[in-house]
Amino acid sequence: MTFPTSQLLYIFKNNLYENLKFSLKLQLSERNAILKFQNEKFIKLLHHAKKNVPYYSEILNGINDINDLAEIPFLTKHIVKERNNDLKATNIPLKHFVENSTSGSTGESMHFFSYKPDDYSEACAIRGDMLTGWKYGEKKVIVWGASRDLDLHEGFKQRLIKKYIHKFELLSSFNLSIKDIGNYINQIKIFEPSIIIGYPTALFLIAEYIIDNDLSVNIPKGVISAGETLYDFQRTTIEKAFHQKVFNRYGCRDVFQIASECSAHNGLHVSADHLIVEIINDSGKVALPGEMGEIVVTDLDNYAFPMIRYKIGDIGVLKDPEFECGCGVKLPMLEKVEGRTMDVVVGTNGNRVSGNFWTLFFRHEFEGIEKFQVFQEDINIINLFFEVNAAYNSNSESKIKKEIRLLLGDEIDVNISVVDEIIKTETGKHRWIISNVSPYAR
Ligand SMILES: [Zn+2]
Known part of the structure; x- marks a missing residue:
């Protein structure tokens, strides 16, 4: 794995290099090795949560490893709101808490905290994007809507860091008018990214514009759809416009990257080394592979505000654990993510x-x-x-x-x-x- 010199400083400072190197190797290891690593991380999180997080010291008695997972009550958004203070780890210094919130699809927001020293989830997100063939350090364009992530008021220095260290250009997906789309396409052509990442609704509008105006935009490694449910009609149009495959990426602000589609396009590989994903059916039981249900996640890297069996608010389907993906990655898979639970x-x-x-x-x-x-x-x-x-x-x-x-x-x-x-x-x-x-x- 080689990195451009401009990025070396950043990745070493943030411990990202080691994590990325490790996680890239792990995803090619045998499934058992991946699950063993997952269970070790889970046990470590359990000990920490029992000892230092008031909410969990109440409910984790008798829970010893991943085999007891199904006995832990679900963490709902309601509990996160009601017990917010009790979910904070008492032994973690304040400087390691990063205040965060989700906007909530119906307008109600939920506050929670991310854990600052957590570089592993960032490594998983980069690894997920690398499934397209994109390499860390190659340029990318991101069409995104969340103003927090866009940081429109950021200074010159931050903009330079984004452009020259992280090598990405952010375009706002708000109010995409025909004029904006034309400008964006020009910016994309000048910037020459290796991949584009964006909300499917925004990518779809850009794709329609490219097709309607008979333009040609060269994106060598592919297009990543993220942030919203990707529908089949969107995938078809985006692929037609860019002459490239679409890779679906599933994640959220609460626990970061969850799963990413690979070059075999058979489903999405779950970052099982960063989180545990379960599918829960209507009766509240763990669903069988192929059965649709609610997605429940356990974030193995957030020590400031642990989220164990968190009902994230999406529905999806797990792939048969016996399935071996042609891309060679051994991480378990989601067959599909069907959308929000409210959908x-x-x-x-x-x-x-x-x-x-x-x-x-x-x-x-x-x-x-x-x-x-x-x-x-x-x-x-x-x-x-x-x-x-x-x-x-x-x-x-x-x-x-x-x-x-x-x-x-x-x-x-x-x-x-x-x-x-x-x-x-x-x-x-x-x-x-x-x-x-x-x-x-x-
Ligand atoms: Zn694969």
């Missing part, structure tokens, strides 16, 4: 419909719907918001209502509003579906 719409007839159905329904069966949002206000009220173009015909509304009632129940009230712009979340994400009655969002 599941429930009918009065008991039918459940998640993200990919709605994108197919609106994008392929009806003309002119550019963007939509399905908001299930209550079990029998569904409000639809559309951003439309000239091809849209309001006559199709009665057909939309009829088909939704057929699928979800006759009693359902379907209201359709055509709007100029569907409101984005605080971090600039587009929410396609919000359900107040999702069975997973408890």
Whole structure:
């Protein structure tokens, strides 16, 4: 592994070099070695949490290793809010706490703390991006929305560090107008990144612009979709525009990188050396491989504010543990990440419909719907918001209502509003579906 000299200082100072070297080697080791390392980290975290974190000293009695994991109560966002102080480790110096928060998809925010000396999760994030063939030190463009990450008010020095040490250029995904997209494409061409990372809704708009204007943008290593659920129609259009494969990356502000798609495009490799991922079905039990359920994570590197069996708010499916990925990486895999737990719409007839159905329904069966949002206000009220173009015909509304009632129940009230712009979340994400009655969002 070689690094450009401009980055050596940064990676050595932050202990990143050792972690990255170790984690790159570990992902190619036998599965048993990876799980052994995971269990050792878990036991170390357990001891620490029992001894130094008031909330966990109450609930971790009798828990000794990863085999007892299923006996630990889930950590919900509600508990994080209620017991915030009790979740802080009493033995960690204040300077190692980094205040952090999630915006919450429905506007409610959750405060928590990251652990400053944790370089391992950063190494895992870099390793995940390297699955595209990108090497640390090669340039990347990031199209991102969270203002915290964009730091628009940062000084000249920080901008230089980003550009010349970390070798990335940040572009805001807020209010992507046609003019912005044209400018962005010029900036991308000048910067010549090896990869592009961005919200799929933003990458999709850029991709459509490239196709519509018959442009050619060369991104040699691929495009990483991150931050939002990636839908099939987005993947297809982005791949067509860039003549490159899309790599899905799953992570969040709370626990950083979780899993990344590899060059075999068979699913996403979980950073099992940074966290434990479980899938929990409707009955609260560990789901079988292939069975959909709620994603629950244990962050093995956050010693300041340990999160054990944390209900992250997404649903997904684990891949069969026997599956051996063609790329050679032995980290366990997620088959897919299906979206937010609040993305599941429930009918009065008991039918459940998640993200990919709605994108197919609106994008392929009806003309002119550019963007939509399905908001299930209550079990029998569904409000639809559309951003439309000239091809849209309001006559199709009665057909939309009829088909939704057929699928979800006759009693359902379907209201359709055509709007100029569907409101984005605080971090600039587009929410396609919000359900107040999702069975997973408890
Ligand atoms: Zn793979």
